[in-house]
Amino acid sequence: MEHPRPSPAQAPGRGAEVHPDLVSLLVAAAEAPPEWAALVTPQARLDGDLMLDECELATLAVLLRERFGAGADLAALRAGLDLAGLESLTVGALERALLPGRVSG
Amino acid sequence: MSRFLLVVPPLTGHVYPAVGIARELTARGHEVAWTGSEAVLRPLLGPGEQVLGTGSRLFRAQGGHGLAALRSLWEGFIVPYARFTAKPLDAVVRAFRPDVLLVDQHTPAGALVAHRHGLRWASLAPGAMELGRPLRALPQVEAWMRELLGDLWQRAGLPPEEFTDPRFSPDLVLALTGPALTGPAPFPEQYALVGPVLSERPADPGFPWERLDPGRRTVLVTMGTLAGDIGADFHARAARALELCGPGVQAVVTAPRELLPAALPTGTVAVDRAPVVELMARGQLDAVLCHGGMNTVGEALMHGIPLVAAPIRHDQPFVAAQLVASGAGVRVPFPRVAPAALAAALGTVLDGTAHREAAVRVGAALRAGGGAGRAADHLEALAASIGRTRSS
Structure with missing residues (x-):
């Protein structure tokens, strides 16, 4: 399955498109340098583009629940997906599923 | 005396640990044969071992990251390799008539042929991928794996009602790790966590021992199979990190030369292949920077050497997490760790005593598993x- 590669450097309005707290949590879970936040676009796949491994995703799940409450259950979201769904899960899809009403941009 | 047949994939990291077990069995007077790709096994095993070939075919290289690597492992290697070897394995078993098969978890065809012939088989788990269900949080992925294995079972003509997951022998699962890494969670009773199995490897007379400076602390950098831009990018960051560590640190880097930057820190020994276990046993290493592969982590800990793990794929993130939990090492994110952060991680294990002491402690606990x-x-x-149940 082909996926379009994100081009964060050219993405219009980047940074405003993803909830800033979500960006911060992703940077924290990824133990990434601050400039890595530029890669966090709605189109970025957690696996193929941001290259988060299972342990980092487990950390992100904990951080999301701490910040947004029990409803922001990334573990449950991912548990319901098959391999293709997991491979194609994007930041935008995560935001829509877990943070309804908080989506910015 | 018994006859043991070792079924292994054509992957170096899976073969080396089995060598120690094979040699121990041979030393006890048993007859041991290997089966798999002779083209791969013979150079690794040397001329003295009995190899019953199943033929060779090029399978997709182990590459990528995350779920893509998992898909590639199963759809590009485990399943097609099992199909490719099914018939030759059957012939090998008929000819050798083993008492017991020792089957690597990533060569399920070995378990299928054992079942067909009514033979006992043990599973060999050289890594953590099929141990302790690291992907239990993703039930649909686990189901996908079981479905692939179920298809192999069906293709082998075995009765569906007798399905046994070919990764997990109901009689014996040999795991080359120990509770010091896996934690206190219990395993089923047929699991034997024997710790890492060290084995001698072909001598490497070309290694430039004279270039190791005894006045500097030495870091071994060994990242397994890395290729392309992702490998070059990491090695560029690692080289910069080692430079930031200062002149008191010397690196031994094992990697294809094309993946390394043109300028390496002064004194760096860059080789395609290093005598890793010998370097460790001689006390030449102060730290290891690796991908979190179970073999390298186990070997380093058995020698009391702390690690920095930058996991890339498969079980490596889980092994790295176990390493961190044990206190014997630290983890950095492979795709994005900045040179300064990597240098800081190396400094943490080199300068402090806590990680080294933990490595010694964990290594001793792993040795207590008994190994080969x-x-x-x-x-x-x-x-x-066994009651000598044999096929006709």
């Missing part, structure tokens, strides 16, 4: 328990 000797004990017990 304990593995051979379990295999002998399995062989002794």
